[in-house]
Amino acid sequence: MRQAGRYLPEYRAIREKTDFLGLCKTPELAAEVTVQPVEIIGVDAAILFSDILVIPEAMGMPLELIESRGPVFHDPIRAASDIDKLSNDILGRLQYVFDAIKLTKKRLNERVPLIGFAGAPWTLMCYMVEGKGSKNFETVKSFCYQQPKEAHRLLDMLADRVIEYLKAKIAAGCDTVQVFDTWAGVLSPRDLDEFVLPYVAKICDDLKTDGAPVIYFPKGIQDTAKLASLNCSALGIDWTKDIAKAKTEADGKVVQGNLDPCVLFASKEKIRSEVEQIFDAVGTGGGHVFNLGHGILPETPVENARYLVDCVKELSSAKQDQAATS
Amino acid sequence: MRQAGRYLPEYRAIREKTDFLGLCKTPELAAEVTVQPVEIIGVDAAILFSDILVIPEAMGMPLELIESRGPVFHDPIRAASDIDKLSNDILGRLQYVFDAIKLTKKRLNERVPLIGFAGAPWTLMCYMVEGKGSKNFETVKSFCYQQPKEAHRLLDMLADRVIEYLKAKIAAGCDTVQVFDTWAGVLSPRDLDEFVLPYVAKICDDLKTDGAPVIYFPKGIQDTAKLASLNCSALGIDWTKDIAKAKTEADGKVVQGNLDPCVLFASKEKIRSEVEQIFDAVGTGGGHVFNLGHGILPETPVENARYLVDCVKELSSAKQDQAATS
Numbered sequence: 001m002r003q004a005g006r007y008l009p010e011y012r013a014i015r016e017k018t019d020f021l022g023l024c025k026t027p028e029l030a031a032e033v034t035v036q037p038v039e040i041i042g043v044d045a046a047i048l049f050s051d052i053l054v055i056p057e058a059m060g061m062p063l064e065l066i067e068s069r070g071p072v073f074h075d076p077i078r079a080a081s082d083i084d085k086l087s088n089d090i091l092g093r094l095q096y097v098f099d100a101i102k103l104t105k106k107r108l109n110e111r112v113p114l115i116g117f118a119g120a121p122w123t124l125m126c127y128m129v130e131g132k133g134s135k136n137f138e139t140v141k142s143f144c145y146q147q148p149k150e151a152h153r154l155l156d157m158l159a160d161r162v163i164e165y166l167k168a169k170i171a172a173g174c175d176t177v178q179v180f181d182t183w184a185g186v187l188s189p190r191d192l193d194e195f196v197l198p199y200v201a202k203i204c205d206d207l208k209t210d211g212a213p214v215i216y217f218p219k220g221i222q223d224t225a226k227l228a229s230l231n232c233s234a235l236g237i238d239w240t241k242d243i244a245k246a247k248t249e250a251d252g253k254v255v256q257g258n259l260d261p262c263v264l265f266a267s268k269e270k271i272r273s274e275v276e277q278i279f280d281a282v283g284t285g286g287g288h289v290f291n292l293g294h295g296i297l298p299e300t301p302v303e304n305a306r307y308l309v310d311c312v313k314e315l316s317s318a319k320q321d322q323a324a325t326s
Numbered sequence: 327m328r329q330a331g332r333y334l335p336e337y338r339a340i341r342e343k344t345d346f347l348g349l350c351k352t353p354e355l356a357a358e359v360t361v362q363p364v365e366i367i368g369v370d371a372a373i374l375f376s377d378i379l380v381i382p383e384a385m386g387m388p389l390e391l392i393e394s395r396g397p398v399f400h401d402p403i404r405a406a407s408d409i410d411k412l413s414n415d416i417l418g419r420l421q422y423v424f425d426a427i428k429l430t431k432k433r434l435n436e437r438v439p440l441i442g443f444a445g446a447p448w449t450l451m452c453y454m455v456e457g458k459g460s461k462n463f464e465t466v467k468s469f470c471y472q473q474p475k476e477a478h479r480l481l482d483m484l485a486d487r488v489i490e491y492l493k494a495k496i497a498a499g500c501d502t503v504q505v506f507d508t509w510a511g512v513l514s515p516r517d518l519d520e521f522v523l524p525y526v527a528k529i530c531d532d533l534k535t536d537g538a539p540v541i542y543f544p545k546g547i548q549d550t551a552k553l554a555s556l557n558c559s560a561l562g563i564d565w566t567k568d569i570a571k572a573k574t575e576a577d578g579k580v581v582q583g584n585l586d587p588c589v590l591f592a593s594k595e596k597i598r599s600e601v602e603q604i605f606d607a608v609g610t611g612g613g614h615v616f617n618l619g620h621g622i623l624p625e626t627p628v629e630n631a632r633y634l635v636d637c638v639k640e641l642s643s644a645k646q647d648q649a650a651t652s
Contacts, residue, residue, distance in 0.1 A: 136587070136588065136623055137588065138587075138588045138591055138623055138625065141586070141588035141589075141591065142588065142591040142592070145588070145589065145591060145592030145593070145596050146591070146592065146593070185566060186566070187566065187586075188565045188566060188584075188586050188619075189566070189567070189568050190600075190603065191586070220546070220566070221566075222548060222566050222567055222568070223568065223571075239514045240511060240512070240513065240514060240515070240546070240547075240548050241515070241548055242515050242548070242549065245549075258514075260467070260513075260514050260517070261462070261464075262462065262463065262464045262467035262468065262471075263467075263471065265464055265467065265468040265471060265472070266468070266471035266472065267471070267472070270471050274516075277516065293514075297462055297464055299464065
């Protein structure tokens with residue numbers, strides 16, 4: 001999950017030099033904020049600083065990104081003619097991402113692996129059609145219900161763009177890639193089967209050959225068993241789920257998560273107790289990557305983020321000892 | 327789920343006369359908009375027009391309700407001293423609700439039953455502590471983590487207020503009561519067990535003796551099996567769930583739901599197909615109340631709402647014939 005951000009004074013210092021999208025587009029600065037959490041809180045992987053909406057922006061949709069307000073597309077997709085105008089030629093326009101990856105890899109100097117990410121087709125389409133964040137998603141759902149052919153055409157285009165984008169990220173140096181499906185949880189099981197999973201399956205199948213592990217994170221979905229057949233290595237598990245149950249349902253895939261990011265506002269005792277409970281739930285059999293259940297929040301106290309990392313390292317190594325002796 | 331609202335021109339005509347809270351507080355107008363959906367779209371139960379936040383308002387928290395912006399408490403709860411200031415003497419201040427029930431019952435004249443509702447303690451506390459809607463609920467969760475004794479004191483007070491309020495609603499004429507837990511789904515399973523379910527259990531246990539069926543609707547929660555032991559008659563099931571699975575997990579309780587309110591923006595064919603799929607999923611064994619998975623949306627076309635009701639009545643009576651002959 002996202003690690004860089006406003007909770008770090010060092011991030012805020014860099015952010016003063018440019019706006020959010022400018023930061024994504026300036027490889028030196030993007031690399032700098034990507035490495036910050038590794039050096040400041042001690043996480044054991046870096047996540048390339050970026051935004052999922054750089055793909056639709058590269059397809060020709062002007063994007064306004066204001067951290068406190070959320071993203072806005074002033075000219076959202078509403079009809080076939082809007083889709084016709086989108087460009088499929090995105091990689092040249094996203095060169096800044098690949099440059100940032102190369103710079104970050106140099107700075108990391110093999111200390112920790114680098115993770116790159118993209119938005120899943122459904123989540124990208126939510127923003128492209130709604131034009132901004134939404135409470136009920138009635139505009140994008142109406143688009144799916146009233147113009148299903150166009151919705152599927154757009155989702156398929158987006159799946160192809162995500163594939164080539166993630167392949168290029170891997171080629172530039174990313175060791176792992178994540179596919180974020182922030183709005184997967186707003187659909188009925190039938191709509192999930194129709195508008196979400198086939199496109200994620202296409203992405204996972206195509207990336208399978210590239211060797212880098214793929215993590216799929218569908219926030220808020222009810223039924224992890226539905227994801228067992230996807231060709232990905234790991235599943236992100238949000239904090240509302242019982243991770244032991246999710247691990248069983250994931251049927252052999254690694255599970256990643258599932259601490260509520262709000263727990264970082266609690267006392268050290270509560271943080272430690274929550275980490276212990278997650279470790280207890282997943283057992284000693286491996287197949288678990290400790291993580292937050294979603295991105296770190298802007299007001300998070302830095303010392304609590306650092307304490308969490310220390311705590312996870314300590315309990316994780318105790319657990320490995322336990323597994324080795326049992 | 328909520329039936330009255332901005333999608334009805336007849337509601338908008340009444341709303342022009344007063345603001346949202348004024349409408350709740352004027353028994354004649356509240357009764358009028360409560361009866362509208364029965365007469366205009368033909369639903370087979372009426373839901374008393376009100377808002378869950380009338381309880382905290384009656385406890386002494388000034389409330390601003392703007393339909394397009396959501397509710398605001400300008401002086402939210404943050405500490406023990408804020409809780410100390412709350413009044414427990416609410417029924418006199420809520421007389422307008424009981425008057426509206428009596429008027430509505432007269433107008434309904436036994437045509438359909440009347441449902442009354444309240445917010446669950448956790449959801450009420452979310453608004454009272456956050457002071458407004460929230461994306462991440464970090465303020466109320468921090469309150470729970472940093473001041474757990476105070477959080478439990480407030481939740482227990484709220485459970486007592488909900489109990490006496492719903493008892494008074496039943497005494498005034500409500501045939502059924504619903505407990506809405508709109509934000510139950512934002513918590514981890516551990517926090518759900520600590521901050522949500524004990525207070526809902528207290529409410530259900532206490533109301534059990536009053537004879538009116540109790541419906542509990544915890545939006546977005548992952549595990550319906552956790553609710554099987556509650557002393558309520560029915561569970562509301564949102565649209566993200568597989569209702570067949572939820573019905574099994576509910577272990578004998580009636581399930582209510584689970585159509586995505588956005589389906590009312592689709593074609594008649596799609597609406598009909600979704601209704602058929604829900605009926606097929608729950609089977610012919612009874613124990614299902616057809617409903618939306620959440621409140622009806624402001625932009626819903628009235629003719630689609632009416633078509634849904636007709637469609638449900640037709641398919642439901644076909645199903646009863648089928649059950650009778652099989």
